[in-house]
Amino acid sequence: MKTKITILETSDVHGNVYPINYGTNLPQPLGIAKASSLIKRIKREQSNVITIDNGDLIQGTPLTYHYVKNMDQQSNPMIEILNHLEYDAAVIGNHEFNYGMASLKKAVSQSNFPWLSANIVHHSTKETYFGLPYIMKSFDSGIRVAILGVTTHYIPNWESPDHIKDVHFEDALHATKRWVQYIHEEENPDLMVVSYHGGFEKDLSTGEPTENPTGENQGYRICNEVDGIDVLLTGHQHRKLSGEINGVVVVQPGFNGECVAKVDLELKKTNDSWKLIHKEVEILSVSEEESDSEVLDLTHYYEKEAQKWLDQPIGNIDGDMTIKDPFKARLEEHPLVEFINRVQMHFAKVEISNTALFNNSARGLPNNVTMRDIVSNYIYPNTLTVLQITGEDIKAALERSASYFNVKEDETITINPEFSTPKPQHYNYDMWEGIHYVIDLAHPIGDRIVSLNFKGEPINKEKLYEVVMNNYRAGGGGEYRMFQGKKILREIQIDMTELLANYFLEHGVISAEVNHNWRVVINGKGHN
Structure with a gap:
């Protein structure tokens, strides 16, 4: 018996809904309205689909800025979109903190999906700050997928201290190692997915360093030093990357909603266990997609008010x-x-x-x-x-x-x-x-x-x-x-x-x- 699991990842959307450049209002081939059309089509065509946002979602455009400063009595437009698309989970990115903790907590509370980050914990209790470190996703076939969320721990080097009071950022590599081991021992998943708001410190093919070893990005080390990971979803660097490191499928889908990452995993059941027999990864451009009218309708009022403000x-x-x-x-x-x-x-x-x-x-x-x-x-x-x-x-x-x-x-x-x-x-x-x-x-x-x-x-x-x-x-x-x-x-x-x-x-x-x-x-x- 064989079955297929598909993972769709967005990352570093940075508040881009409409396919425009706000500086000029000219069309741009990007935004989650276009990505939504692609995601919905894949969901219609395939079963067993997991949809994950890998962080840096709620900040980055005049739309999100104007919302936070002038309309925050309303629901967060980015959360409304992910709720509409029935995302399975999102990961906390570094820019999620930019508007302050109150704004972030409000966004999390409005979400119909869990926000994951195993290494963002309370200073005092060391318990996860935003709830769940991981989730388990089960399918009719009986396949159980673990999804662990981690975030670059370099945030205190950038963020205003007022925005991260009482928060401790544990080393992402160490947290991943500990939680992956825990999940395998306690949950015995058929697939182990890590969604990491961070990137790669080395070239995927040569292993040559691509940046100073600050710890900001640890994707290469995670693949080589943590046993038991099948897929590593990444972001933060705004790059388009796909491949395999030490048997781990890796992908990074760019930024601003220009692309959606798609990972196809085929499993075969032998006796009472599932074995991963084939994996395929691709980065899908949204440039030829029509914007999803339902997403545009959800955010029309926010956009109209932001455009009026921009033209002052x-x-x-x-x-x-x-x-x-x-x-x-x-x-x-x-x-x-x-x-x-x-x-x-x-x-x-x-x-x-x-x-x-x-x-x-x-x-x-x-x-x-x-x-x-x-x-x-x-x-x-x-x-x-x-x-x-x-x-x-x-x-x-x-x-x-x-x-x-x-x-x-x-x-x-x-x-x-x-x-x-x-x-x-x-x-x-x-x-x-x-x-x-x-x-x-x-x-x-x-x-x-x-x-x-x-x-x-x-x-x-x-x-x-x-x-x-x-x-x-x-x-x-x-x-x-x-x-x-x-x-x-x-x-x-x-x-x-x-x-x-x-x-x-x-x-x-x-x-x-x-x-x-x-x-x-x-x-x-x-x-x-």
Whole structure:
């Protein structure tokens, strides 16, 4: 007797329902409305289907941001969709915490499915924080499937401490090992599935390291060091990956609802036990799918209100603050970056600030600015933190940022692969305001800051300075460990998108300008 089990996985949907780019409202081949059509068709055509969301579901678009800030007396639209699709389970992702614990708990309480994360536990009791570490799914054939959920334990390096009070993040690898063993001993499942909101630290085929061994991603180790796993569903890195590691089927379906991962498992019954005899994995694009009208109807009101909010005019730009070349905007001071830094300094009441140009989709601000323009450039729900740090910390942070660049023999400047592979991390290159500095790319990484001054005097490495930055960076996110544990002087608990909008409403017209307080050079000379 043979039978087949199909697992469908979404991951890192990041609040994308409608197939649009919110910055332009132009069509994009993504979103869970399109994914829904694919999922429903597969469910109609096949029996024994398990549907899992692997995390980073409820945050990421103006739709979800506007819901949390202005409509949270209603049901969460992302939860309504997964309830409608009758998902079997979801895993807590790192971005689930971005809107605060109250918002996350509300989403969990509205869900008709369990949220899994075996390694997110109460500080005091060490019991799982969100309920179940795993579920058992049984089918008419008698096959019993165990689904264990785990989450990257690196979250305290990114998240605001207020959002994760009383929460302990156990090492994901260790928790997986312990729970898989427990499940095999206590449940004796026919299939063991681990859904891990994390990715791979090594190349799937060669085993070569693809990133620094921070522990953020442990998928490769999980496959090699944990016995008894049949399938590892992954995410977090926004990659499209499928294959097999040490006999474990692995898959990662990209992000923003662009794809759905599909794992087909065939089992044969011998005597009284089921044996896995065939496994097949594929990543299915949703680009040719029609958006599911039922999903669009569920979220129509939320979308309509978000679109009205996005089209609110909030101010004007005198000059050019648009971005034509995002790489050049990191290589030479750009009015948008300077503007964001100045807004941060204004509300934090300090003289030094840093910020990043988060991704290559940022288009800058047009002359007539709306909320749509703000949120399409500043895409994260960050708040601001003022740290007290030493001059030595400032130098170390600048050296970390300066490692963003590589130089070819012909002195062409490129991006260091550590910031682009396996996942784009442009948000980890900071540009500073309030200090004057020079990055010389002729020098080796770690020794590229050749000039560093504050108010006309060299920065004193032992002196304390007040610096404003976003909460992600202040927690050490992006391997800025020099900021971890430093004294927090104050926090501005208003999202940066609101602060940027408020600044426009205060000033009306903003001049697009730069003061040339930093330069990137090669051997002291300008670059190509």
